[in-house]
Amino acid sequence: MIYTGTFSGKFYGPGAAETGGTFFASNGPDAMLTGYFVGDRDPGLIDASLPLAAYTDPATFVLNSAHDPVYVDSNEELDFDPDTGQLVYKEVVGSAFVPFTIKASDIVAGTADDDRVYYETNQGDRQLSGWVHNIAPGNGEIELTYTSFAAFRTTYGSGPGSQQNDNFITFGNATPSALIPRTGSASYSGIALGGAELAGIGYDGTVHGTSDLTANFNAASFTSKLVLFTDEMTPRSIGTFLFNGNIYESGFGGNVSEYPTYSGQMVGDFYGPHADEYGYAWTVNYYTSAPGGALGNTLYGIAVGKKD
Template identity: 25%
Template sequence: MGILKSETFDNNAANASGRFYADERPVENGQSALGALTIAYDANSQSYTITTAGRTGTFAPANLVVSGSADLIEFQKIGATSESLTLTKPGTTGALTYKYVGGGAWERATLASGVLDFTYDPFTYGAETTDSLVPRSGTGLYAVSLVGARAMEAPFAMAGSGQLQADFLNGSLTSSGVLTSIDVDTGLIKSIGIFFGEAAMSSGVNNFSGNFSMDDGKRFTGSWSGRFYGPAAEEVGAAWSLRSADGEVAAGYMLGRQDATLEGTNMALTQLDYDVTFDHRFSQLSYTDNGGGMAANPVSLRSDAKLGYTKATDTYLYADSARSISTSFAPTDKVVSESNSALTVYKMTGTDGITYKLSLNKPGAGNPTITLTYASFGHWERAQSAGADRIDRWFAYGLRTNGFQIPTGTGTFSGIIRGTAALMNGGQTYSLSGTSSFAMDFGAGTFTGSLNPIGTSLANGATRDFGTFAFDRGAIDIDAGLSADIVGGGKYLGFFEGALYGPKATEVGGTFGMQTENTDNGQTPSANAALLNGVIVGTRTGN
């Protein structure tokens, strides 16, 4: 803000172009990429000169027109090749008016014999944060707005909003939100999509760059680069570019300012800085507890529930609204005698007089059983006296891989099993341990693998190897969800439901429910047949 002096601004920019026809065929020769650009302001002539991709244009006060937007100023030149330059106005409030950062776009259109050649060059510029003053600790939350253009059967405008979170300590940032494509001639919305960007910050330099993606029913991939603006990184600006597999392209800019009202995203389970609710699918075994590790009438169930965490009180809430379950576990509910370096155990008594127990796996390198950063698991129990109904529920939760972050190629994972089992005809119950493995084909969206559950009898302490079972029809969905049948001897025995976790899909977690014998045709299970319910968590071990 204020009176500008002559200056050539540092900036981040992109270039997009394409050829369009009157018959509205798909864009021809669509191109989009980040690019080098020069934006220079001359205080004497009050003019801007833009140079990029071998082209130069100068825009003076004589070229000013009414922009039609309170947030933008616009210059126009009409001729054989018509040009316009739009720049955001300075200000302290509003989606596109900022004190330190500005955005702009230079457009060129040549129309001849019904053929339109169009170029679009968006950029951000302004009073950038000095390299030494870019924060290197803490977190920054920014509300962001996006402006751009998209080449489909014609050039269309794009507008969006969302938030950006900068992890200054670890030098990374992410941004996500909504990005809409609009026909400016009719005002009609062509599509509404979601965008996601991830970037690494340069060490010691005010700059970040990384991958940028969008999906509005069609998947776009690309890149973005930007920097922080203002004396203390109060604002942010970036240019982005996108391309789809069928040749559509898009490009634009992003502007944002810090906003303390935004709700941040936890970057790892080892440090929960923000309140969070983890949705999950659970696997449940309920039965009549006859005491002494013996049970009757076992029933298996799978469904949805939530694990919530409140930072201010360090409290967990386990809730299942469909079954009127809501239990809260505070630090005073920790059971020191049952907690250890692998698990934190809580117990509380509800208003119904029933005791509830929550056991949570501890993330981080201090866990001697498995080191997890993004995925974890829990065990929720309704514990009552002998002869009463018992509910035993397992669930996986964590910081799920964004669908845009699913890697290419293949990956192998190994993991552990935890769970509960009971004989189908009644009798002994077991605590489950064991191992599992996964072979992911990320490109094909499929996986195979196996699990080998081991039971320890709660009646007599004896160990039982239930066998090795395979994952069949394993599928990876576009949101990083996992599903598979569990089979043995070529027959269906149960299910696995889970997800990939972490920004690079480095961990896996999910729940399973199965029986050791197939009874699809009404067979009576043998005396040794068992129901198994539990959780699997694992880490990536190779390609």
């Protein structure tokens, strides 16, 4: 049901710190509404315009994570201190955070200025290795303003009883709910990367490719596409995978479109003051026929990009 009408109000206080006013709307002869609104300045709406490279205060980011075994969630966190360059990756194990402190001194020599900054840290019976997308301007892999991404391998213990987790994550200056568009549409494009166990072609390793996303803000829905390849000297095509889903008050989520041929999920966020960029974690599972049965294939990873 569509209402039309008018509203009017004023700003109050120094620097237009507060606002208030009245509104009236109707959908014709059937219904009408009237009321008032009041509010004050929300620093989060102003901060939404801040590029990651311009952060000066410590921040905690909620992550979109893809894991092996294959699943996605938005439960983990990453603390960032721009003064020291220190990160704290809070991996969820069971029902609790397990923190990994990642210092500037943990940077692998020679990678500090690369497109991906590599880290290695040993914290007693726990180890972490991996990389973080370099947010400095001019990144050759993909240049983003409000979004970043990373891949971490965590290891607990040593020897035959050790536990190893592979995690791909996206994070950034997420678009506040009040600034996510509710009308119109937008097209985005970017990259995808992750890990795979592909029995159908005998491959177990990392993958890369392209991603795109089309958001229909009128309908609060989206579609997205991944085109994936193996990370080999001569990359092999894995396939094209389609997703669709819903845009929520904050973020978005959905499933693989070709169910039951494929199954999989995704969860993500828009980043920047006008939903300028996207980042999401994804999974794909499918079977390929084989003599006497079927071969399982699993993929998991992340996709990031920006408006076309």
